[in-house]
Amino acid sequence: MQLSREALTRAYRQMKVIREFEERLHIEIQTGEIAGFTHLYCGQEAVAVGVCEHLSVDDKIVSTHRGHGHCLAKGCDVNGMMAEIWGSREGLCKGKGGSMHIADVDLGMLGANGIVGAGSPIGVGAALAAKLDGKGNVAITFSGDGACNQGTTFEAMNMAVVTKAPCIFLFENNHYSEHTGFEYAVGTQQDIASRAEAFGMKVWRGDGTDFFSVYETMREVLEYVRSGAGPAAVEFDTERFFGHFEGDPQRYRGPGELDRIRETRDCLKIFRASVTAAGLLSHADIDALDADVMAEIENAVTLARAADRPTADDVLTDVYISY
Amino acid sequence: MAQMMYRDAVLSTIAEEMARDPNVVVLGEDVVGGMGTPGGPEAIGGIWSTSTGLFGQFGADRVIDTPISESAIVGAAAGLALAGKRPVAELMFADFIGVSLDQIWNQMGKFRYMFGGKTKCPAVIRMAYGAGYNAAAQHSQSVHQILTGMPGLKVVIPSTPADVKGLLRTAIRDDDPVMFLEHKALYGMSGEVPDDPDFMIPFGHARLSRAGEDVTIVSSGLLLGFCEAVADKLAAEGIGCDVIDLRTTSPLDEETILDSVEVTGRLLVVDEAPPRCGLAVDLCALVAAKAFASLKAPPQAVTPPHTPIPFARELESAYLPSTDKIEAAVRALLAWR
Numbered sequence: 184m185q186l187s188r189e190a191l192t193r194a195y196r197q198m199k200v201i202r203e204f205e206e207r208l209h210i211e212i213q214t215g216e217i218a219g220f221t222h223l224y225c226g227q228e229a230v231a232v233g234v235c236e237h238l239s240v241d242d243k244i245v246s247t248h249r250g251h252g253h254c255l256a257k258g259c260d261v262n263g264m265m266a267e268i269w270g271s272r273e274g275l276c277k278g279k280g281g282s283m284h285i286a287d288v289d290l291g292m293l294g295a296n297g298i299v300g301a302g303s304p305i306g307v308g309a310a311l312a313a314k315l316d317g318k319g320n321v322a323i324t325f326s327g328d329g330a331c332n333q334g335t336t337f338e339a340m341n342m343a344v345v346t347k348a349p350c351i352f353l354f355e356n357n358h359y360s361e362h363t364g365f366e367y368a369v370g371t372q373q374d375i376a377s378r379a380e381a382f383g384m385k386v387w388r389g390d391g392t393d394f395f396s397v398y399e400t401m402r403e404v405l406e407y408v409r410s411g412a413g414p415a416a417v418e419f420d421t422e423r424f425f426g427h428f429e430g431d432p433q434r435y436r437g438p439g440e441l442d443r444i445r446e447t448r449d450c451l452k453i454f455r456a457s458v459t460a461a462g463l464l465s466h467a468d469i470d471a472l473d474a475d476v477m478a479e480i481e482n483a484v485t486l487a488r489a490a491d492r493p494t495a496d497d498v499l500t501d502v503y504i505s506y
Numbered sequence: 507m508a509q510m511m512y513r514d515a516v517l518s519t520i521a522e523e524m525a526r527d528p529n530v531v532v533l534g535e536d537v538v539g540g541m542g543t544p545g546g547p548e549a550i551g552g553i554w555s556t557s558t559g560l561f562g563q564f565g566a567d568r569v570i571d572t573p574i575s576e577s578a579i580v581g582a583a584a585g586l587a588l589a590g591k592r593p594v595a596e597l598m599f600a601d602f603i604g605v606s607l608d609q610i611w612n613q614m615g616k617f618r619y620m621f622g623g624k625t626k627c628p629a630v631i632r633m634a635y636g637a638g639y640n641a642a643a644q645h646s647q648s649v650h651q652i653l654t655g656m657p658g659l660k661v662v663i664p665s666t667p668a669d670v671k672g673l674l675r676t677a678i679r680d681d682d683p684v685m686f687l688e689h690k691a692l693y694g695m696s697g698e699v700p701d702d703p704d705f706m707i708p709f710g711h712a713r714l715s716r717a718g719e720d721v722t723i724v725s726s727g728l729l730l731g732f733c734e735a736v737a738d739k740l741a742a743e744g745i746g747c748d749v750i751d752l753r754t755t756s757p758l759d760e761e762t763i764l765d766s767v768e769v770t771g772r773l774l775v776v777d778e779a780p781p782r783c784g785l786a787v788d789l790c791a792l793v794a795a796k797a798f799a800s801l802k803a804p805p806q807a808v809t810p811p812h813t814p815i816p817f818a819r820e821l822e823s824a825y826l827p828s829t830d831k832i833e834a835a836v837r838a839l840l841a842w843r
Contacts, residue, residue, distance in 0.1 A: 243589060267622075276622030284620035293588045294621060298612050304578040305613065308585020308593070315531065315567045315591065322585070335608070338578035345573055501623030502657055504681040506710070506757050 186398075191463055192472065194236055194394060198228040198451055199476040200261060201252045205425075207480050208251075208268065212429045216488075218270055221282045224252035226424035229450035230355050231256035233397025234323060237405050243291045243309040243322040245302035249423075250295025253325050254285045257292040265483035271490035278493045279501065299360075300326065300333025303352065307339045310350035310414070319409045323351045329360030331375045332368060340382040343414035351408055352379055352416040355391060357423040362435050379416030391419030392450045395457065422448045508701055513693040515670035516556040516632070520594055522703060523678045524564050530678060531568045531586060532560055534579055534596030534632075538571035547571075553598060554634055554693055576606035580631060584614040584683075587629040592678060600635035600649045600687060614683040615658030626681040630674075636689040636728055636778060640822055643814040648727070648778040651785050653685045654755040660684045660709055661756040665730040667697040669753060672707030679706070689728040710757035714766075718746020721836050722766040724789055725776040726752045729827055733776050736832045747836065755785055763789065764797050771802035772839045776832055781809040803842035808835045 186194070205225045211217055224231070227249075235244070235256035246253040254264060259275060267274025268282050275285055286294035293309060296302045306324030313320040330336055331354055343350040354375040358365045366372055376386040385407060389400035397419060408415050422444040426433045433441070446452075458464040510518070524530045537557040540549025551558035561569040572579050576597060583595040597603060603610060614627045637646035653661045660682055664670040670688070677684040699705075715730065716723075716737040725733045730751050737747035748766040752759065767773050773793045775786040786807035793805050808827045816822055 243585075245585070274622070276620060276624070279622050280620040286617075286621040286625065288588055288621065288625040293585065294617065296613075298608055301581070301608055301613055304581020304609065305585035305588065307578060308582035308587070309589040310585070311531075311533075311567075311570065311582060312586050312589035312591045322589075335577045335581065338573075338575035339581065341573055342575055342578040342582065346570055501619050503660070504618070504626055506660075506682075 188463065190236070191458055192468070194232055194398070195454055195464070195469065196472050196476060197232045197236070197256055198394065198454065199473060200479065201228045201231065201255050202451060203476050203480045204255060204261065204265070205251060207484060209425060209429065211484065217268060219281050221268070221429045222249040222427065223425040223429065224249050226422040226444065226449070227355055227357060227391060228252055229394040229397050229454070230391045230419045230421055233394050234353060234401050236398065237401050238291070239320070240289070240291050241318065241320045243293050243306070243313070243320070245293045245306040245309065245322065245324045246295040247302060247325055247327060247330065248283050248295065248297050248299065249327070250285060251282070254287070254292055254295060257287075258290045259285060259287045259292055261479060262483045262486050265487040266490045269487035269490065270493070271487060272493040272497060273490040277497065277501070279497075300330040300335040302326065303330070303333070303336040303339035304342070307343045307346070307348050307350050310343065310348035311346060313349050314347070321349045321351060321405065321408050323353050325353050325355065327354065327360065328356045328358065328365045328369060328375060331378065332360070340379060340384065340414070340416070344383045347413040349408050349411070350414040351404060352384070352414065354416065354418040355421050356418055357421050359423060359427065359435070361427045362431070364435070374418055376416055376418035384414050384416045385412070386416045386418070389417065389419050391421030392448045392453055394450060394454050507698040509696060510667045510699040511693070512667045512670055512688070512695045512697070513555050515667040515699055516674060516688060517558060519671050519674040519678070520557070521560060521563065523675060524560065524568065527592060529590065530592045530594060531570065532557060532594050532596070533570040533572055533582060535572055535574050535598050537596055538569060541571045552596075554690070556632070557596065576602045577609055580606040580609035581613065583629045583631065584609055584617070584627060587614065587627040587683070588617065588625060592628050594630045594632060594678060597631060597633040599645050600633035601644050601647045603633065603649055603652070610653070610659070610685070611656050615656050618682070619658060627683045628681045630677045630684045630686055632686045632688060634690045635687045636691055637815055637822060637826055638691040638728065640817055640819055642817040646815040650687055650755050651779040651783070654785060658683065659756060660754065661687065662709065662754050663687045663726040663752065665692070665727050665751050667695060668699045669707060669713070671699045672705050673753060676706045676709060680709070687727065691728050707753065709754045710759050712753055712759035712762040713751040714748060714762065715751050716747055716749035718748055719769055720746045721772045721774060721839055722748045722750065722763065722770045723774045723776060723832070723836070724750045724752060724763055726755070727778065729776050729778055732827065732829050732832055736829050736836060739833065740836060745836070745840065760792060760796070763793065767793050767797045768800045771800050773805040774832070774835050774839060775805070775807045776827055777807065777809045778827065779809065780812050781807065782812055784809065803839045806835055806839055808832050
């Protein structure tokens with residue numbers, strides 16, 4: 184199905200926001216201004232955006248430690264996220280969550296998560312809530328080739344099948360769980376989707392570096408799950424442009440690997456080539472979007488730097504609603 | 507007032523709250539009981555009889571029988587709660603928190619704080635705890651000290667059918683995650699329960715079940731009855747004990763404990779959990795720090811030893827606090843100089 188010019192523009196812009204948000208973090212983290220651990224999503228943007236462009240606020244997603252892309256794609260505020268990562272009290276979580284715990288439940292973004300695999304059962308619960316409401320909404324749990332080895336993910340997949348929960352287990356296979364290769368850590372040495380299939384789910388596979396592959400695959404998956412057929416799983420093959428965490432020396436990479444994936448597997452380059460070749464958007468259109476996004480990110484950093492810092496009193500609030 | 511068993515107070519409160527609020531859902535292993543068997547759904551109806559009949563009354567979308575997958579049960583409860591429901595999940599045995607701890611500790615207990623106070627997680631995790639059935643080391647434990655040590659959770663331990671009714675209703679209507687610990691040896695206990703459909707007991711308010719001026723005994727759950735028996739026996743000798751039922755260990759009613767110790771000058775904590783880093787030492791430290799000037803003797807505790815829970819009848823009896831041990835501890839406090 185042909186996307187409108189407006190939809191293409193929006194999709195590209197969303198991917199570019201994620202890219203530049205993180206390319207900027209990569210620089211700022213090295214100055215020491217940003218505290219804590221940060222895991223960058225760069226390279227996988229087509230997955231987050233190709234999925235979330237189909238969702239409404241009543242569809243829920245559950246994310247991972249590598250969650251900036253999912254948050255931004257689901258609509259979390261760019262300035263609020265930047266301020267959160269800066270540790271400001273004006274951040275999306277008042278500086279109490281940081282990079283690994285960004286959430287905006289009102290938007291259906293049920294949280295990034297510092298525990299690998301922990302999001303899977305939470306997604307099943309959100310899906311059971313959607314089933315109870317009966318309005319055709321779904322929950323999507325993002326996992327990687329690391330989380331696919333956690334018991335929580337196995338338990339969640341079986342429970343979703345048993346309860347016919349409208350849950351989509353979305354596996355982004357970037358070939359590295361932390362610093363360990365997929366071929367070592369996934370015992371079958373086959374894809375992840377076939378595991379999900381063994382739990383009794385219908386599965387799909389797609390190219391996670393191609394927005395259109397993700398978008399069209401998700402159209403089918405969502406139609407199936409929204410129809411009440413039960414859970415499904417999808418695996419997208421993708422690339423992680425940075426290390427597991429910022430500061431990771433990445434000695435596990437092959438010679439020239441990072442240059443090669445940046446050159447041949449960059450979802451933004453692939454998108455640009457595809458839409459310009461088809462005459463849907465021009466290079467000038469995309470260049471203008473790039474400039475617009477760069478200005479937005481620059482503004483977010485300026486705001487984050489100037490934002491209020493939390494105080495010692497803030498430590499004690501937000502633990503309970505009443506106590 | 508109606509006469510009711512502890513387990514029936516659990517069941518009737520859940521049923522009443524499900525009828526009142528369509529967002530209340532139940533999930534857990536065998537909460538329907540018999541799914542996928544020749545006997546059919548509700549062939550068992552929950553091993554503690556605390557969910558019997560709910561499936562027939564409220565249907566499969568609100569009474570969710572799950573596989574044996576405790577991480578997924580608690581995790582699904584967390585997801586249901588984030589998505590606006592009020593899940594009441596059952597862990598068949600409290601010991602199974604070990605399998606599901608990440609979802610309790612790192613997830614539901616921290617959502618609100620990590621997310622900057624902009625969400626709530628109104629989940630109740632019910633669990634059967636405690637020794638007395640020779641169920642040995644993995645089906646007998648008291649886990650409140652582990653859960654009480656986790657910020658973000660509330661921990662409730664009812665000791666009577668009336669307290670089950672009032673505290674469970676508060677738990678289900680509460681907007682924070684609540685760990686609800688039901689002592690398995692109390693399920694058959696009978697008692698009077700108020701008929702008021704909105705009868706609630708607020709968290710953080712201990713109950714004074716016996717009054718006296720010589721010793722303060724603090725306890726909860728099954729052991730509360732042991733403490734009451736000892737207090738009644740000593741009262742005949744003219745020894746007066748305040749017996750305080752904590753009801754909730756998080757939040758903790760410090761005021762009631764401190765007020766009592768300021769009168770008695772003597773504290774005995776009676777707890778079913780292991781002694782190290784537990785509730786008993788926590789309360790002894792509280793009193794030492796905040797009521798030191800009132801003390802006539804060092805705060806004391808009666809707990810099991812620092813061992814796993816043994817199987818054989820003789821061993822389990824030796825392991826557990828008893829009325830004899832409690833009485834001896836009270837007398838030792840009075841004799842201290």
